[in-house]
Amino acid sequence: ETGVTQTPRHLVMGMTNKKSLKCEQHLGHNAMYWYKQSAKKPLELMFVYSLEERVENNSVPSRFSPECPNSSHLFLHLHTLQPEDSALYLCASSQDPSDEQFFGPGTRLTVL
């Protein structure tokens, strides 16, 4: 595998479910990100991890819980989501937080 991978690519879940999104980067980068992309809205930065430490949390509801166990892996744990959380969730990585970011293909999440 090369670049940034995300699994699953598609996810449908009920509001009472618990699920996790996984991101893995094979680029040796030090920073990883979660973005939310909704229709007709700008890209929303959710979380930033640098050297496995969370450095930014943009007022994201607690029903989204990130985890960065090492510099190559990033998870987004989901529980009791709302229908308005349906979106494309993108993971990215970069060598430095102000450097170019490499994106994964995204997870298309639908909350019923």
Place this chain on the structure above:
Amino acid sequence: AQSVTQPDIHITVSEGASLELRCNYSYGATPYLFWYVQSPGQGLQLLLKYFSGDTLVQGIKGFEAEFKRSQSSFNLRKPSVHWSDAAEYFCAVGLPYSSASKIIFGSGTRLSIRP
């Protein structure tokens, strides 16, 4: 506050015509500048970037962009578009001297190609 503006939400051009997508930023110093492209249902792919040096930057897929400090702009151009260029384009700035060191994305410009 730092910001990135893409004033055109949607642009339609004919195949073979030239293209210019606009991007303006607000930042106290010269930022790092990027253009990304996103095809439907996919992640973002870097087209080109500017860190320093020559203000005309060449990218992939025949795209180029010019940094104009006096206008705080970094417009993306292509001399002749192809139907496969239809996608969403995002301008972004990196803030290397900011305490909130990160990339800020514009709201995107959707490009449609007329046959």
